[in-house]
Amino acid sequence: MAAEAVDPPHRYKFPLSKVPRLPYDDPQAQRLISAQQPVVLTGSGLVDSALHWNLDYLSDNMANTQFTVYQSDNYYFKYYEARKIPQQKDFVSPTIQMQMSFPEFVEKLKEAQCSKKHWLYLQQPLTEGVGDKIVQDFVSFNWRWISKQQKENNWGPLSSNLLLVGMAGNITPVHYDEQQNFFAQLRGVKRCLLFAPDQFKSLYPFPVYHPHDRQSQVNLENPNLEKFPKVLELKGFEATLHPGDVLYIPIYWWHQIESLPQKGVTISINFWYKVRNSCQQTVTYPLAASQKIAIMRNIEKMVTDALGDINEVAPFMRTMVLGRVD
Numbered sequence: 001m002a003a004e005a006v007d008p009p010h011r012y013k014f015p016l017s018k019v020p021r022l023p024y025d026d027p028q029a030q031r032l033i034s035a036q037q038p039v040v041l042t043g044s045g046l047v048d049s050a051l052h053w054n055l056d057y058l059s060d061n062m063a064n065t066q067f068t069v070y071q072s073d074n075y076y077f078k079y080y081e082a083r084k085i086p087q088q089k090d091f092v093s094p095t096i097q098m099q100m101s102f103p104e105f106v107e108k109l110k111e112a113q114c115s116k117k118h119w120l121y122l123q124q125p126l127t128e129g130v131g132d133k134i135v136q137d138f139v140s141f142n143w144r145w146i147s148k149q150q151k152e153n154n155w156g157p158l159s160s161n162l163l164l165v166g167m168a169g170n171i172t173p174v175h176y177d178e179q180q181n182f183f184a185q186l187r188g189v190k191r192c193l194l195f196a197p198d199q200f201k202s203l204y205p206f207p208v209y210h211p212h213d214r215q216s217q218v219n220l221e222n223p224n225l226e227k228f229p230k231v232l233e234l235k236g237f238e239a240t241l242h243p244g245d246v247l248y249i250p251i252y253w254w255h256q257i258e259s260l261p262q263k264g265v266t267i268s269i270n271f272w273y274k275v276r277n278s279c280q281q282t283v284t285y286p287l288a289a290s291q292k293i294a295i296m297r298n299i300e301k302m303v304t305d306a307l308g309d310i311n312e313v314a315p316f317m318r319t320m321v322l323g324r325v326d
């Protein structure tokens, strides 16, 4: 039988180099992690104890837990902070957040795959309430290796493991997180785009007080080049993750994650680590872009608090930067 025709992955308007792909115990991989550079690690065994997870297994072993599931009318799942919505009068949530059991999710998934009217994305921290078999799989992760990484790189505590079960075609649009991330792929194939923190001028972040804080205003697949001309100056990296691969996404690195359209449901687990208490972080010169981002965020928060009106922030910042009193 002829193989199903697979559409080529979307061609972006900017260059994408390959993220290095190395054995997890290769000294070069260690050097990249210490230098906060992305790398795909193979052979870590980090989540080998969960590579058998599929929808049936999870339905059978997580039946008593309620899961957060996002529904989107397109295949984008742009994150938003609900607590910041009151400050943004005209804000429209791009997704609907629902709670349901895993078996209900599987049911809705099948409907959505047939109707092609909406997309679903289950995103839930793995905590208590899951079945014994899941606990067994979880405790059998390669904690020895990842805890060694956490210690050697002086990262803060593990904040969460997010279980991600997505429909083929789902896209988490380009954004950055304020945590270190070992992103483990369990099932299906994900295409990951990454951009260094110093690319923020070409990614036009939303203001810090906006519900889409940490997200880019740009739709990379169909950028508005009048509004965001610097998108064409982007230089990015690309990695394709298969089951067993672990992608290190350094803190403040922009990333867009796509569940490849014809590769079925995807299952991933991320390992988010907080930064160690920032007052212990020495400022080193020349300032790393990640430090600039952290400082800019703090300044924007202080100005927003001082002015008390979010609409005054941008004009004030322009005046401060341009030295002109408008």
Ligand SMILES: CCC[C@@H](CC(=O)O)C(=O)C(=O)O
Pocket (backbone or CB within 6 Å): 123, 162, 164, 171, 172, 177, 181, 183, 255, 257, 258, 268, 270
């Ligand atoms: C809510 C987190 C989603 C994830 C991307 C993806 O798998 O769709 C991500 O961005 C991360 O792990 O940081």
Ligand SMILES: [Zn+2]
Pocket (backbone or CB within 6 Å): 175, 176, 177, 255
């Ligand atoms: Zn992220």
